[in-house]
Amino acid sequence: MAKVLVFTEITSDNVKSVTYEILGKLAGNDVDVAAVGQVPAGAVAELAKFGAANIHSLKGDNLDKYSPEGYANALKEFIGNGGYDYVFAGSTSLAKDLFPRLSGMFDAGMASEVTNFTMDGGTFAGTRPLFAGKCLAKVEIEGPKPHFVTVRPNALGMPTSENAAAGSAADASVSAGEIRAAIKEIIKGASEKLDLTEANIIVSGGRAMKEAANFKILDELADTIGATVGASRAAVDSGYAPHSMQVGQTGKTVAPSLYIACGISGAIQHLAGMRTSKCIVAINTDPDAPIFTKADYGIVGDLFQIVPILTEEFKKIM
Amino acid sequence: MNIFVCIKQVPDTETKITPNGDGTFIETTSIKWIMNPYDEFAVEQALLTKQANSGSTVTVVRVGGVKDTEALRTALAMGADEAILVESDDNLDSFMTAKALKGAIEKSGKSADVIFTGKQAIDDDCLQVPQLLAGMLNIPSVSVVVGCEEAGGTYTLKREVEGGALEVYEVTAPVLIACNKGLNTPRYASLPGIMKAKRKPLAQHSLADVGVTNEDRRVKYSNFQLPPEKPAGKKFDAMDEAAQAGIVAEVVGLLRNEAKVI
Numbered sequence: 001m002a003k004v005l006v007f008t009e010i011t012s013d014n015v016k017s018v019t020y021e022i023l024g025k026l027a028g029n030d031v032d033v034a035a036v037g038q039v040p041a042g043a044v045a046e047l048a049k050f051g052a053a054n055i056h057s058l059k060g061d062n063l064d065k066y067s068p069e070g071y072a073n074a075l076k077e078f079i080g081n082g083g084y085d086y087v088f089a090g091s092t093s094l095a096k097d098l099f100p101r102l103s104g105m106f107d108a109g110m111a112s113e114v115t116n117f118t119m120d121g122g123t124f125a126g127t128r129p130l131f132a133g134k135c136l137a138k139v140e141i142e143g144p145k146p147h148f149v150t151v152r153p154n155a156l157g158m159p160t161s162e163n164a165a166a167g168s169a170a171d172a173s174v175s176a177g178e179i180r181a182a183i184k185e186i187i188k189g190a191s192e193k194l195d196l197t198e199a200n201i202i203v204s205g206g207r208a209m210k211e212a213a214n215f216k217i218l219d220e221l222a223d224t225i226g227a228t229v230g231a232s233r234a235a236v237d238s239g240y241a242p243h244s245m246q247v248g249q250t251g252k253t254v255a256p257s258l259y260i261a262c263g264i265s266g267a268i269q270h271l272a273g274m275r276t277s278k279c280i281v282a283i284n285t286d287p288d289a290p291i292f293t294k295a296d297y298g299i300v301g302d303l304f305q306i307v308p309i310l311t312e313e314f315k316k317i318m
Numbered sequence: 319m320n321i322f323v324c325i326k327q328v329p330d331t332e333t334k335i336t337p338n339g340d341g342t343f344i345e346t347t348s349i350k351w352i353m354n355p356y357d358e359f360a361v362e363q364a365l366l367t368k369q370a371n372s373g374s375t376v377t378v379v380r381v382g383g384v385k386d387t388e389a390l391r392t393a394l395a396m397g398a399d400e401a402i403l404v405e406s407d408d409n410l411d412s413f414m415t416a417k418a419l420k421g422a423i424e425k426s427g428k429s430a431d432v433i434f435t436g437k438q439a440i441d442d443d444c445l446q447v448p449q450l451l452a453g454m455l456n457i458p459s460v461s462v463v464v465g466c467e468e469a470g471g472t473y474t475l476k477r478e479v480e481g482g483a484l485e486v487y488e489v490t491a492p493v494l495i496a497c498n499k500g501l502n503t504p505r506y507a508s509l510p511g512i513m514k515a516k517r518k519p520l521a522q523h524s525l526a527d528v529g530v531t532n533e534d535r536r537v538k539y540s541n542f543q544l545p546p547e548k549p550a551g552k553k554f555d556a557m558d559e560a561a562q563a564g565i566v567a568e569v570v571g572l573l574r575n576e577a578k579v580i
Contacts, residue, residue, distance in 0.1 A: 093479040097461045100449035109536025112444045134335040138541040181458035181489040189482030243500045244482040249331045250355050258579040269331045279577040297569050301556030313570040
């Protein structure tokens with residue numbers, strides 16, 4: 001049995017769902033949860049239900065906004081005092097930036113963005129996609145503890161059974177120390193939807209979208225089924241969509257339950273980035289497009305005709 | 319101003335990856351290697367920073383195989399002044415790579431005012447080296463940067479986070495900046511640039527020279543394999559407009575009742 005800390009973020013009073021996915025996999029270990037700021041009472045109860053023994057709200061000066069140094073200093077102190085063997089987090093924008101710095105401060109190793117893992121006898125072994133998912137490898141961590149692990153959201157799935165633990169909530173005082181790179185301002189994104197890396201449903205458009213304005217038919221479909229809109233590299237390079245929407249080897253790697261590819265032929269880089277989607281629907285006029293080899297349901301047709309019908313059909317059942 | 323850029327050589331994104339015989343890595347014999355795509359934005363930003371600050375030098379650093387120094391030569395041809403190669407045939411982990419880069423920068427005798435890197439390498443996808451290196455050098459870092467303005471050694475940096483939102487950082491040098499696509503448009507190496515690159519200094523060090531040993535390994539990989547293939551899916555011909563409504567209704571029904579994803 002290992003002593004484990006799961007670091008989580010609180011956004012609009014919610015814990016990221018990947019936190020529960022991780023807790024589900026850690027059953028049988030001694031698991032605590034920590035967040036910078038106040039963990040809301042509702043989240044405490046939920047975290048306890050899935051196996052969190054102690055839930056810590058980390059508080060101190062200069063921690064109201066994220067900074068790599070401030071968060072790393074605060075967590076270093078807390079993790080060191082807690083004597084943890086492993087520290088986990090979902091591989092969010094924040095954890096991707098924070099955890100490598102933090103692991104280095106402990107001279108310790110880190111496995112990034114695993115899609116599965118075991119903790120046999122308290123020892124971690126994970127599965128990592130490399131080359132954007134073109135191959136998989138087993139990853140183990142050596143050297144000084146604590147060992148650091150980030151987990152791809154949606155990859156493990158929500159736990160099917162509960163694993164209730166004490167769920168004692170406590171505040172911990174931490175210090176941000178010196179912060180040299182500080183956030184001056186946050187510019188909101190155009191979309192309030194879930195990021196592609198966390199989205200449960202994604203609707204993506206490719207070169208066949210022809211122009212940026214045509215993405216509105218994908219937006220309408222996405223709004224109907226609560227999806228986030230993505231794009232292929234061809235669409236991004238043609239200026240139809242910003243790079244933040246790009247799915248693939250030089251964009252985002254995604255793992256939604258449902259991926260609807262519209263007018264995407266399926267270049268190797270794109271297939272790599274979306275192949276861990278649980279269910280793939282492809283709409284393309286070319287019956288020989290490589291995307292159809294990965295699709296669970298392929299519709300050979302013109303996306304400009306099919307997508308609006310799809311939206312109407314979903315409206316009937318949603 | 320001492321400007322450093324750290325780059326990596328990676329298999330071209332078109333490459334079909336095959337695990338090697340014993341599953342310890344991939345087959346590398348017939349691979350076309352390119353500069354990591356995100357590093358191109360780092361090189362370009364370094365050159366733009368040099369242009370805006372006369373008397374600056376750009377030093378490009380790479381850890382990797384000695385046989386092929388093309389990515390370094392490309393950076394020199396784009397306009398970098400000198401290059402450092404830390405020779406390693408090994409498939410190093412992020413910790414060793416960061417430590418080797420730190421050692422190489424220190425060995426250059428110049429203290430870095432700014433270090434540019436790509437936000438991640440597209441082969442191991444670890445996203446660790448920039449932050450590790452900054453931590454080891456005890457300088458601040460900002461990653462996934464899509465906007466970079468510099469005035470008098472103070473950088474205003476836009477970092478992309480979830481949902482296309484941007485965090486705007488203000489930080490005074492020294493700083494490490496990990497670059498994302500969209501930051502700039504990388505220039506092509508000109509013919510005179512390529513000719514000149516051949517005469518630019520390229521220092522070579524061993525891992526031992528920069529203080530890295532096998533004791534520094536933190537992550538062990540094994541069992542490289544291709545992801546499992548999915549069974550063939552169902553395909554519907556909906557080119558005929560009259561049939562479309564029925565087919566779409568059927569697919570939506572399958573998504574709900576068979577795949578259970580809606």
